[in-house]
Amino acid sequence: MxxxxxxxxxxxxxxxxxxxxxxxxxxxxxxxxxxxxxxxxxxxRSHGVLHSGARYADFDPAGARECIAENRILKDIAGACIDDTGGLFVQLDGDDPDYFDEKLAGCREQDIDATVLSDADAREAVPELSERTERVIRVPDGVIYxxxxxxxxxxxxxxxxxxxxxxxxxxxxxxxxxxxxxxxxxxxxxxxxxxxxxxxxxxxxxxxxxxxxxxxxxxRPTTGVMVAVDHAGIEPVLNRCRPPSDGDIVVPHGSQAVLGTTSVDVDDPDDYDTDREEIDRMVRECAAMVPALEEDEISRAYWGVRPLYAxxxxxxxxxxxxxxxxxxxxxxxxxxxxxxxxxxxxxxxxxxxxxxxxxxxxxxxxxxxxxxxxxxxxxxxxxxxxxxxxxxxxxxxxxxxxxxxxx
CATH class of the missing domain: 3.50.50.60 (FAD/NAD(P)-binding domain)
Structure with a gap:
């Protein structure tokens, strides 16, 4: 036919x-x-973050502006496809303080609502935050289903x-x-x-x-692993305030949290390794922000393939x-x-x-x-x-x- x-x-x-x-x-x-x-x-097979643009604000201003504009539109038109959780960028001891400052300045330049929280406010938002936490920025991230x-x-x-x-x-x-x-x-x-x-x-x-x-x-496809653990109580998206690297994001999912992610080059988007060590590394790295994550049961792990063009x-x-x-x-x-x-x-x-x-x-x-x-x-x-x-x-x-x- x-x-x-x-x-x-x-x-x-x-x-x-x-x-x-x-x-x-x-x-x-x-x-x-x-x-x-x-x-x-x-x-x-993504981590499902509704980006505010803060992740890109210090090095990709055009991308940051696109993100914050679409963030606002999707929150309006998509309803229960979105969870308006907010997000935090978390600087731990040993993280570059200049990077934090550049991130904050970039957000403000790109009209992304960004507020530095007091220690008390940060711990009210996420009581389980690591004692290593030094500074926190609140941004309007969210979660996409x-x-x-x-x-x-x-x-x-x-x-x-x-x-x-x-x-x-x-x-x-x-x-x-x-x-x-x-x-x-x-x-x-x-x-x-x-x-x-x-x-x-x-x-x-x-x-x-x-x-x-x-x-x-x-x-130039790359794979990244996401690890869902049984962990209730984290409300905002957590981003490690450092240059993008493995294990720098925690995404709240009701009674779970999704931890991510890696970036591994692959030749074939249908054929790639799924290494248990990547899963363990995600848990270890994300637990730097919330130590209790290392004690949680893993519910599922999955890999996604990014459609990068190079x-x-x-x-x-x-x-x-x-x-x-x-x-x-x-x-x-x-x-x-x-x-x-x-x-x-x-x-x-x-x-x-x-x-x-x-x-x-x-x-x-x-x-x-x-x-x-x-x-x-x-x-x-x-x-x-x-x-x-x-x-x-x-x-x-x-x-x-x-x-x-x-x-």
Whole structure:
């Protein structure tokens, strides 16, 4: 069976679902394909932090501004997909005090609400903070439940006419006369979907997909482990106030805490080592901020793959130095029409990424209309039970928030 659509989006994580939603809201006929359940890739295997931008404020001001803007939007439109926990940046003895000062100054320069807490206020916020704590900054971080977010975003897209196809792998891109014109999907018994434009939102798998069109997309995927432990009582996100490194974040999850993360280069986003030593190191490092974490039972551990984009080979010596910004790649510049890739980025900025792609695609198709995804609230935003029913429907259950969704 053959089908036709204006735009085919490949990849059902937060960005792909966001693109489908934005296009549908602008009246574009759109189909989304994901090889597994929605959020099965990077999105559902993240630490789920809703960044305030503070993490980037001292070295990536543009990224910090994007984060705080999207932080405010998601808190408004996403409801129970978000937990507005707040966050702390914690300086321990031995951490560089200049880094703390630079972080604070960067936050204030980028209009991120940042307050230095007294010792008493810091311990009221987190009574279990280490005795090694010297200074603490409060920032408006939060927690994203990615399964709910992606399921609600997909539901919104569908309400506005999008066709959402989880468990529909793309087997081949269809290329004719120097253009991508669709894809074969669903395996031997699948179908051919013809499209006026194809969007590659495959994340860490974007390079593999683009290669089917003869296009090079220089991804540099890295893995990171997250460790969920049974630990109630930590309310804000905790960030170690030092340059990004292993074991510098603790994410509250109701009766649990998620500890992360590492950054290990991999060649294949489907094939990488899962080393027990990484799990143990996460617990040790995060316990520097909250010593009691070292005594907790591990509930689950999972690895995610970051979709980092690094076309400059000179940057490939240190994966943590690669930009966490996003990149829109118009492949007509590579001699292939009708094909766009979106790579890099963060879960926090997925909506902005989707808006950028949708603006571009609508320009290519001659479609007018403005983005409304920053104003229209997601379906079920105020109803956790409805959100979790959508998670089940779309197969969006993921290890990042399985303890919350009950999937």
């Amino acid at each position: 053959n089908r036709a659509t204006d735009v085919l989006v490949i990849g059902g994580g937060a960005t792909g679902a966001g693109i489908a939603r934005d296009l549908a809201l602008r009246g574009v006929d759109v189909t989304l394909c994901e090889r597994g359940g929605l959020a099965a890739g990077t999105t559902g 990615p399964s709910r977010l992606v399921a609600a975003t997909a539901a919104s897209a569908r309400e506005h006419g999008a066709r959402i196809l989880p468990n529909t792998p793309v087997t081949d891109l269809l290329c004719e006369d120097g253009a991508v014109v669709g894809a074969r999907v669903g395996g031997d018994d699948g179908e051919e979907i013809r499209a006026d434009h194809v969007v590659n939102a495959a994340g860490a798998w974007a390079e593999e997909l683009a290669a089917q069109a003869g296009v090079e997309v220089a991804m 076309p400059d080979e000179a940057e490939r010596d240190e994966s943590r130095s690669i930009s966490r910004g996003f990149f829109l790649l118009d492949h007509s510049r590579d001699g292939v029409d009708g094909f766009t890739s979106i790579v890099g980025g963060k879960l926090t900025t997925h909506r902005r990424m989707a808006e950028a792609v949708t603006d571009h695609v609508c320009g290519e198709l001659g479609v007018s209309g403005t983005c409304r995804t920053d104003e229209e609230r997601l379906p079920g935003h105020d109803d956790p039970e409805k959100l979790d029913a959508l998670v089940a429907e779309f197969g969006a259950d993921s290890p990042a928030d399985r303890d919350v969704t009950g999937a």
